[in-house]
Amino acid sequence: DADVTQTPRNRITKTGKRIMLECSQTKGHDRMYWYRQDPGLGLRLIYYSFDVKDINKGEISDGYSVSRQAQAKFSLSLESAIPNQTALYFCATSEGNEKLFFGSGTQLSVL
Amino acid sequence: GENVEQHPSTLSVQEGDSAVIKCTYSDSASNYFPWYKQELGKRPQLIIDIRSNVGEKKDQRIAVTLNKTAKHFSLHITETQPEDSAVYFCAASMGFQKLVFGTGTRLLVSP
Numbered sequence: 001d002a003d004v005t006q007t008p009r010n011r012i013t014k015t016g017k018r019i020m021l022e023c024s025q026t027k028g029h030d031r032m033y034w035y036r037q038d039p040g041l042g043l044r045l046i047y048y049s050f051d052v053k054d055i056n057k058g059e060i061s062d063g064y065s066v067s068r069q070a071q072a073k074f075s076l077s078l079e080s081a082i083p084n085q086t087a088l089y090f091c092a093t094s095e096g097n098e099k100l101f102f103g104s105g106t107q108l109s110v111l
Numbered sequence: 112g113e114n115v116e117q118h119p120s121t122l123s124v125q126e127g128d129s130a131v132i133k134c135t136y137s138d139s140a141s142n143y144f145p146w147y148k149q150e151l152g153k154r155p156q157l158i159i160d161i162r163s164n165v166g167e168k169k170d171q172r173i174a175v176t177l178n179k180t181a182k183h184f185s186l187h188i189t190e191t192q193p194e195d196s197a198v199y200f201c202a203a204s205m206g207f208q209k210l211v212f213g214t215g216t217r218l219l220v221s222p
């Protein structure tokens with residue numbers, strides 16, 4: 001089945017380190033998103049991309065950057081990780097009808 | 112920008128009872144209102160959605176109602192079952208723009 005795959009599933013890193021979370025999809029969707037989930041705060045949008053040459057900031061983009069390497073790949077980078085970036089990160093895709101398909105998530109812990 | 116508030120944050124019911132989760136939105140131009148269910152350790156998945164030209168939509172035991180004048184929408188689950196236990200997120204968007212999510216409701220259905 002077509003899916004949205006995130007790597008790694010879990011990551012522990014130290015303050016100040018640069019890390020990259022990767023997302024790939026076989027759904028053939030043009031639109032890709034990165035969300036962050038924190039308890040009590042719901043899902044907040046970090047960045048989104050409507051096609052390969054399009055990158056847009058979301059609600060909470062400070063401290064993050066993204067790269068859309070291909071239609072199927074969208075990576076999220078933390079240039080210098082800090083403890084309050086500890087969260088569950090989801091990649092998602094959509095084909096323009098607004099329904100989101102989420103990946104399985106990456107639990108990131110910054111010590 | 113759009114702001115979505117969701118209540119309650121936690122809801123406990125007995126199996127067979129009904130459950131209602133309510134959301135309000137701020138942008139009167141929003142016209143798409145989905146609900147996502149996230150089971151423990153899993154990714155969020157769309158369970159039902161409604162557009163602004165419809166006042167109510169049902170799918171078996173799940174229904175969503177929309178009041179555009181008051182700018183609020185609700186999820187109704189009837190005859191709840193233990194497998195309905197999960198976190199539910201409402202969201203709102205305008206056209207094909209990005210979704211803004213509520214903070215989530217943890218529903219616990221006790222046998």
